[in-house]
Amino acid sequence: MYPNDFAQASRTLSKDALLRIRKGRGQVVTVLEGLVWITQDANPRDTFLADGESMQLEGSHMTVVQALQDTRLVVLAPPAETVVPRARLPRLALAN
DSSP states (O other), X not given: OOHHHHHHHOEEEOTTOEEEESSOTTOEEEEEESXXXXXXXXXXXXXXXXXXXXXXXXXXXXXXXXXXXXXXEEEEOOOOOOOOOOOOOOOXXXXX
16 A cells, blocks of 8 residues: 555544544554554554554454544455365276
8 A cells, every 4th residue: 555545445433533444453553643543352462653653453352442532544354365276187987
């Protein structure tokens, strides 16, 4: 993603605003400007992110991002998995 793409994909949260992310496993939250507090259900660790910092979300539980000041951030989906098709083996005729 190029810097201009970040600007187009970014969102703004005003101070104390909440962003809820359901089933966010693998998504990446990047703070472009500001400060956020991130808490995830079933995870005892809370995280603070400031200008230029990122975090990849773990687990499939609810994640809450709270702006501690006016903040501009971007949430990127995880990269798509590459699926390699299974090779087909020729069927062998079984002799009885």
